Amino acid sequence: MKITVIGHSLEGITTASCLAEIGNKVYLTPMNEDEFQDDLFQHSSMQDGGLYSIFKTQIDETRLRISTRINVEDHNNDLYFVTTIPEDKESLSRLLDLLSSDKRCQGVVFTCSIPVGGLDKAIEKSHIPVAYIPEFIREGTAIEDFRNPHTLTIGCENNQLLKLIKELYKPFIHSHTHLQIMTIKEAEFSRFAISAMLATRVSFMNELANITELLNIDIEAIKRALGSDPRIGEQYLNPGIGFGGRQLASDLLQVTELEDTQADNIGLLNRVMTINERQKESLFRKVWRFFEGDIRGRTFAIWGGAFKPNSSKVNNAPILKLIDSFAFQDAILNIYDPGCSQELNEYIEQQQLGNQVAVCDNPYSALDGADALLIVTEWREFLMPDFDEIKLRLSEPLIFDGRNIYDPQRMKERGYRYFAIGRGERI
Known part of the structure; x- marks a missing residue:
């Protein structure tokens, strides 16, 4: 053809x-x-x-x-x-x-x-x-x-x-x-319905993770229980620091606008969006509580920036809120991401944050003298890093994991303070 x-x-x-x-x-x-x-x-x-x-x-x-x-x-x-x-x-x-x-x-x-x-x-x-x-x-x-x-x-x-x-x-x-x-109209709506369902699952799991932290329960155990039920399945059950990207957020916004037009609107999808935006700040809030608000002048290493692994995009990604939040508190950020360096540099230049935020060429140089390491995107190269090297370069062995890629018990055995989403140490 x-x-x-x-x-x-x-x-x-x-x-x-x-x-x-x-x-x-x-x-x-x-x-x-x-x-x-x-x-x-x-x-x-x-x-x-x-x-x-x-x-x-x-x-x-x-x-x-x-x-x-x-x-x-x-x-x-x-x-x-x-x-x-x-x-x-x-x-x-x-x-x-x-x-x-x-x-x-x-x-x-x-x-x-x-x-x-x-x-x-x-x-x-x-x-x-x-x-x-x-x-x-x-x-x-x-x-x-x-x-x-x-x-x-x-x-x-x-x-x-x-x-x-x-x-x-x-x-x-x-x-x-x-x-x-x-029909065409049914196909148009099906796209938004699917995106809304996926977004709802993600926000639901993040809400559960926040509750399990209060109850001293490991969210991974709850995730396994949910995923084993064939009525639920295992897809989109990973708790973390919120979803980003252009498509999911845009589609969800379209459905919420339709939802807002209904007289008996109960606001479920608006709530999903609110939960997700709040969750993007969860890692910053953990850091803030750990240091009791004293983060001015401190340096933090961040691994990951793209809204998902194998992407070069930072559209609506949690990293943007993290950059803004830390910069507002006069903290220093060293960020490494193997895919989205260009978009990160463009955002940093646009926000005029060049004196506070740097994009590094490799993950370990981002660690030098940092007060903590934050995991933002679950790239494969972060799954099995050299933990001895990390410990040598950080000012103290402290990790805040926004994607739950490490095992809390193993991190404790390695001598790290480890905070994650719904697991690890509680603050």
Whole structure:
């Protein structure tokens, strides 16, 4: 098939690369000409595991080409994929009018996050079939998520377009893939519902962890009990210092806005958001209590900054609140993260905190003379570090673990004071 993918985003680059990989002729274009990026190889999304390699291969083999604008005259596409949401309803209508002028085109597939009912009016006026596939590509695992989806949800009310989409996605539909066919509006809402459920599980576990600290109970034992129940399962049960990232937070905000419109609103999802924002400060509060508020001029080492491992992003990540909180108290921070140094430096420069916050080149140099080590992101390289080296470099053997990656008993045996989320020592 001939396909144009619109949007220079992680979703757009991943979709274009994976569709080209199975033999389609694909064009990748920005939503607007002024958003065109000359060198997509330098795009931050290229740090996503394996994406650079597959993208470059498809370019080299000419199955994937980069276009500076949406060119319906020359491309003559079977399908258009829209992975970046238009600015407003008028822009959406203009986009569909433009794409409908491609006489060969059999439909437009939206995969970007769209408000529930956001496509209704544009579809009514459009002369081209439209479908919606909620995309759950995660930063750090984008290629794997696209190639091996657990669930593929297709919102489509046009049989011919639905048949074409199924044919296109056939290489990605495996025996374990749940294929869900529904209306566009149902597909739009399903995306937000799933994100809201995942966010609720995370905040629920963090609430339980805060309670177990008061009761001197290890949250890991509670987590095992919950995960062993088949009605609950083991996914998204890790307590910590809150979730970040662009997608989950954005989707949850969309649902809370819908929730706010209900007369009998009980505010569950607003509460989920409140819990998560509060949890991002939990590690700072532990440090504050340990030092009895005396942190002015003290130095703290932080391992991790990205909102999740294998990501270069700090969108809505707990590290941002930690930086702001410690800087406000005139503390010094040395941060190491193997993936998001550039975004951390940009944030530090933007906040004018260069005199208080430094981004280090390796984890151990961040420790020199620090009063404590804080674990913020559970990167694999932090799982089995040289604990003797850590102890030598810290001013005292003190760790605050926001991701519960170490065993409290083993840390005690190694001679550390160890504080975590719902386990370890209590303050």
